[in-house]
Amino acid sequence: MSEKKKSHQWLLEGIDCANCAAKVERGVASIPGVTESNVNFMTETLRFEVADDQENLILVNIQEKINKLEPDVTLKNKADGQLINMNPAIVLESHSKEDEESHHEWLLEGIDCANCAAKIENGVAEIDGVINSNVNYMTQTLSFDLVAENDAKTLSSVKTKIKKLEPDIIPLIKATGQEVGEDRGLQSEKSGQKQNHKRxxxxxxxxxxxxxxxxxxxxxxxxxxxxxxxxxxxxxxxxxxxxxxxxxxxxxxxxxxxxxxxxxxxxxxxxxxxxxxxxxxxxxxxxxxxxxxxxxxxxxxxxxxxxxxxxxxxRPDYANIKLADGSTRQVSPESIKVGDTILVRPGEKVPLDGKVVGGSSAMDTSALTGESMPRSVKEGDDVLSGFINKSGLLEVVVEKPFxxxxxxxxxxxxxxxxxxxxxxxxxxxxxxxxxxxxxxxxxxxxxxxxxxxxxxxxxxxxxxxxxxxxxxxxxxxLVVSIPVGFFGGIGASSRKGILVKGGNFLEGLNYVKYVIMDKTGTLTKGEFEITDIQSTPEFNNEELLELAAYAETHSSHPIAVSIKEHYGKEIDERRIDEYNDLSGHGVQAVVDGKEILAGNAKLMAKYGIPFKEVEEVGTVVYLAIEGAYAGYLLIADTIKDDAAEGIALMKEKGVEHIIMLTGDSKAVAEAVGNKLGIDEIHSELLPQDKVEKMEEIMARKNKKDKVVFVGDGINDTPVLARSDIGIAMGGLGSDAAIEAADIVIMDDKPSKIGTAMQVAKDTRQIxxxxxxxxxxxxxxxxxxxxxxxxxxxxxxxxxxxxxxxxxxxxxxxxxx
Structure with missing residues (x-):
């Protein structure tokens, strides 16, 4: 079982040099029980993780380490701005009541021979109340168990025995690095005095x-x-x-x-x-x-x-909550709950994500997308926190907490x-x-x-x-300007609607030679429309469309959504008795007691349904009813306006191979790929096939080259994770995209990939x-x-x- 970790963020108020920040980062990282120590000099923030079961003791150690390295720095909890001022004596006293019940592990700092380790192991084992004494010379660790009675006295005897056998050894509590039995009260007082010393x-x-x-x-x-x-x-x-x-x-x-x-x-x-x-x-x-x-x-x-x-x-400063009597009150966004109704007046920032239930307006989305063109919203549309209301009064129901x-x-x-x-x-x-x-x-x-x-x-x-x-x-x-350069590059990307999750990914964009792209939602808009319905003589088009809509009821795929929208009628879910999502093939459902199959040609082949494959350009959804082929729906997707520009820009920035992976038919994939000038096209792929293709491409590259995968961040998570740099399109409002990718394009534009590469080149140059x-x-x-x-x-x-x-x-x- 992996050890539980807890993340913390502290403000280092007053830290005034990058070298000092690096010292604090290394000092905190050296404390036993601390992982992922990082100091962001630009935001004066220390981030670290600690072992959950020893949290308080480790936090005391971190506080004292920082006070020792940088006494002029004031420590604050970033979440609430409260001063960090833990009392070591109280923490250690509470720890001793828990820790001294059974098992103990001490570090024997300074032990330098295996014979000495054996002497200590045997000497500690002879103490009354000690059982299972063991010294690991390689890890310098003494582990032992105590019986329930007189634990404090026994611990003192263990330390005395160690000091008698090896006076130069300093015993430390392994989880925290604290010296065993040292008096912390006076040190705490001194630490407090140091912390109050200001530059x-x-x-x-x-x-x-x-x-x-x-x-x-x-x-x-x-x-x-x-x-x-x-x-x-x-x-x-x-x-x-x-x-x-x-x-x-x-x-x-x-x-x-x-x-x-x-x-x-x-x-x-x-x-x-x-x-x-x-x-x-x-x-x-x-x-x-x-x-x-x-x-x-x-x-x-x-x-x-x-x-x-x-x-x-x-970040919004306030929210206008609508009260039961119709009046409004200005409150902090953190206090708003899901389901509350808020008012957003002209000129105000939208404080929380929600749905418009009253009014219409033009929204400035540039802070999130980098685009200056206002976006119109009306009743029923979603709005995101960070948008700025340009004109009308909006009434919004909150859908996510702050x-x-x-x-x-x-x-x-x-x-x-x-x-x-x-x-x-x-x-x-x-x-x-x-x-x-x-x-x-x-x-x-x-x-x-x-x-x-x-x-x-x-x-x-x-x-x-x-x-x-x-x-x-x-x-x-060097120590100051390099982090400032990368931090500035990340900030510049954000202003353009590109979220880069780390300086390593920003620098990695300079070495991209392979870009692998999904089709639907990445190069195309993902806004599907039914352009043709063809049924067999046994059925009619209306019946075919109705059964397809019912079969796709529980699917959120863009194709399924387009079918339901084209059907346009309310769906009575009581008519659906069974539903199965067949990954990479389609869906199988039982509607009105009839088995409905809706999906691609592979689905028909899988169930042995005789059919004639359609060669038209577009996505074809074949339907079978009760094991008999019933016809097909032809669905077309449109290429994004800047897709061709994006492909050309990537090649201009040094990308040598642009490859498209899609589960769509060969005819549709080649029609899109050839129009955009894509170098390689691989179609009719299942999710696992995409991973295999990714592995093949990763094997082709040179050691220094980087492989980028661009997808929607939802269905392509395995490939995003396998690539050197994962870029998610459809980031605007998509939690899955933000979580899965290394870089998120907030406004879904393929041309922003080239923009990100240019920012990376500018950053590296500077x-x-x-x-x-x-x-x-x-x-x-x-x-x-x-x-x-x-x-x-x-x-x-x-x-x-x-x-x-x-x-x-x-x-x-x-x-x-």
């Missing part, structure tokens, strides 16, 4: 004071030579501390927490090195400009967040998309983790080796060049521009710094300046 909001004032002191210091030095060196030095120190005390404090704190190589450490060491070589003005100026750069970086990132948020500003509404699902998809990181993003994250320590090592080597190898160079010269190396080595430009820009500039200045050409002023530009430029460049994708 100064008057950073701008501090910078101004720092600049003034620096200016006064330089002016005094330049104008009044008699000033004592100690006074001059003191002014520089004051300016330095005012400008960068928060950077220094974070660097010291992170060192004690085991987080050495970050931007705070690098800037502190570099500027202290400048003080050491008596470049006092430069040390203060570097810290000042670093802080100014950080401010500009924060402004740029916040602007990008707001830009993307504005694109997805479709938590299941279209707007909620879209916002969740876009917001959570960054949890699926693109390969480029994953590579840069790993690269940054190794890049900074390597540059620090090189800086140390510069400081030591250059004075030894270059005649006339002093040790101070080597230290100064090493300090330049340290300033340049901060990887912020991302690689940032990677090359950052690495090139940093590389140049590293070399210049090593040869003594670049000063710290240029080094600051190579760090914070490049970061700001990269973030602003990443936001260009929103204007594509």
């Amino acid at each position: 100064p909001e008057n950073l701008g004032i501090n910078l101004t004071i720092g600049r003034l002191i620096l200016a006064v210091s330089v002016l005094l030095l330049a104008s009044f030579a008699p000033i004592t060196p100690s006074l001059s030095f003191g002014l520089f120190v004051v300016a330095y501390l005012v400008a960068g005390y928060d950077v220094i404090w974070r660097a010291v704190r992170n060192i004690f927490n085991g987080q050495v190589f970050d931007e705070n450490f690098l800037m502190t060491i570099a500027t202290l090195a400048a003080f050491y070589v008596q470049e006092y003005p430069e040390a203060v100026a570097v810290m000042l400009f670093y802080q100014v750069g950080e401010v500009f970086q924060d402004v740029a990132v916040n602007k990008s967040r707001r830009s993307i948020a504005d694109l997805m500003d479709i 938590s299941e509404s279209t707007v909620t699902k879209i916002l969740e998809l876009v917001e959570n998309a960054s949890s699926r990181k693109a390969p480029t993003e994953q590579f840069i994250t790993k690269f940054a983790r190794y890049y900074t320590p390597i540059v620090v090592i090189l800086a140390v080597l510069l400081a030591v080796l250059l004075p030894l190898t270059i005649p006339g160079m002093t040790f101070n010269d080597g230290v100064y060049r090493a300090a330049i190396f340290l300033v340049i080595s901060c990887p912020c430009a 991302v690689w521009q940032n990677i090359i820009l950052a690495l090139a500039i940093k590389g140049v200045f590293l070399v210049l710094g090593a040869f003594g050409v670049a000063s710290m002023w240029e080094a600051v530009f190579a760090d914070v300046g490049v970061t700001v430029i990269a973030v602003l460049n990443a936001m260009r994708v929103l204007r594509k």
Whole structure:
């Protein structure tokens, strides 16, 4: 049985650098019991899953880990905005009452030999009250059971025994990573104090004071030579501390927490090195400009967040509920129940999905579909949350709660998309983790080796060049701008009515060589009409149509719907005694005591019904009554207006093979495929046949190539799942499409596939521009710094300046 998991979303309010976000993500992921840890720097959101049976203890561990890594960050529950402030002492006390009843598993951190493991296993087994003691040396796990009496005392004895046998081992509760028996009360209090520590909001004032002191210091030095060196030095120190005390404090704190190589450490060491070589003005100026750069970086990132948020500003603020006495009251959309009636006035957003029961209007659907053309709605039509009412007053009966509404699902998809990181993003994250320590090592080597190898160079010269190396080595430009680029690409796609569920799928669109498409509902409108009815002499057309409509009563297939609509009369379900849906063939039903078969040629062959196959273009539904062939209905579907444009656009973007898979007849499939310029056509396929064809095509591709399947997201779920990238048409209002696919085209237009590929190309271009820009500039200045050409002023530009430029460049994708 698989272990139950529970998902959580926390806001990391105040997280101000992508490197910090990456640290939190890795830190939370390292906690036992945590899976799927992901930090979205753009939305300041931490998403993770925990083991359900140890949930509270793991949440305490996560809270303390984040407080340790980033004390300035305020933790809030994303769902309700409440502060996360769990009391470890209370949680552990309640846990001990449950956990100490029977089975226990502890991690023996630091155990390094199998003999030691055997000693502990035997020693714990000798303790009164312990049964089934076992140590797994490979997993460093001690498991044992306790008898019901004196559990707390026995647990203490187990820990004492371990410490006596192996003093260097730290026993941890395996499920949570908490040290066994440690006092959490004091730590909780300290954590609370840390959490209340905020980054100064008057950073701008501090910078101004720092600049003034620096200016006064330089002016005094330049104008009044008699000033004592100690006074001059003191002014520089004051300016330095005012400008960068928060950077220094974070660097010291992170060192004690085991987080050495970050931007705070690098800037502190570099500027202290400048003080050491008596470049006092430069040390203060570097810290000042670093802080100014950080401010500009924060402004740029916040602007990008707001830009993307504005694109997805479709969440309704309120709903007008209609009361029993006919009056209305403005309430939150979350409080509305299914079946309630709401009023949507001109200019207002539709707050929940529902059906119009009064009024008519034109709806702006651009927030969901990217299309500016208004859509007319009238009584009986469906409307979705996120639509904007342009003209008339509408009365709508709610059909879904807000938590299941279209707007909620879209916002969740876009917001959570960054949890699926693109390969480029994953590579840069790993690269940054190794890049900074390597540059620090090189800086140390510069400081030591250059004075030894270059005649006339002093040790101070080597230290100064090493300090330049340290300033340049901060990887912020890469770590910040790459996620911003992908997040911007996902936001730009959403604005065009294309929902991309992850950066990995967006990047994958750049490598698509095979596109496999369904026909009905994908290339054609799926709006079927009966164009001909032909019955045998034993029956008439009206009787044939009536029996076909009754046979298809319980089917939701577009063809069945068209038959029922053409019949146009109310169906008395009491006349139907039996109904069977025969996948890939049709239906079998008993109507008025007669067996009715309605379906394709395979259905007739399956039941051994003699018939003459019809070769006309269209979908043919053959009917048999009581085992005798009775005639057929010819149903035609129309090709979507932009289908040919979509096929041409995909080929223009580099797709080499466009393939159509359909269960329709060969004649119909070839007529549609040849008209659209499709390369391969496979017809008369059952659902399992489509999967087999998909497997054949997957075997043909090169390793790097991607195979896309485009379907309606309902009947094609197995093929969507098997493809590299599944694209669902018919997303507007289709829950199944949104769930099944990796990319959802909200307005059903095949041409949007090419649009998505173009956004993917633009995103990749901008991302690689940032990677090359950052690495090139940093590389140049590293070399210049090593040869003594670049000063710290240029080094600051190579760090914070490049970061700001990269973030602003990443936001260009929103204007594509």
